[in-house]
Amino acid sequence: MDDEIQTDGGEQGHQRSVNHSIDGSEGIYKQLFTDKILRNKLVVIVSIYVITGLSIGLAGFTTIDAFSGGSGNLGSQIIGGIFVMIATVFTALIGVPIAIMLALRVSDSLQRSNIETYATTGVGVFLGHLVMFSIAFVILASKIGNASVDVDLISFFIPMLLAAAGVAFAGVSASYLTRHHGL
Incomplete structure (x- = not known):
């Protein structure tokens, strides 16, 4: 099976996949792990x-304390909550530029088939974005956890999956463009 890859010199080349078969019983996602x-x-x-x-x-x-004044009054809690929302949106959006930068590095450094490169990039940034968002959200939500705000990570599950899918799309697209059109 010939797969088109980028060689170290930046030229298009062909590499025969030896011992890295993605056909048959070993699927690409199993192979990733x-x-x-x-x-x-x-x-x-x-x-x-x-x-x-x-x-x-x-x-x-x-x-958050610096922006909210550090006191426990309602105004401080509202300002703290607004800051948590801004940080949460920032966390969701920062995943795309990280995915693109990582995709460029993986595409250049991983001398494997295109499908292995795309799968590695896509699964990596998908899982990474979910973990990053979850960690940041839990830490930020713990700051306002004693307020009367009901913050639930489960309610963000579907939006997190959709955001991670968008980030994975950006990463795989960057890998594709790098592999097929170079930089």
């Missing part, structure tokens, strides 16, 4: 999103 190189790429991608989620959550957690 069993092949050491692909699994390592996934771990790195998800780890970058974890670091981003922790950073956004902790930065937001420590600055």
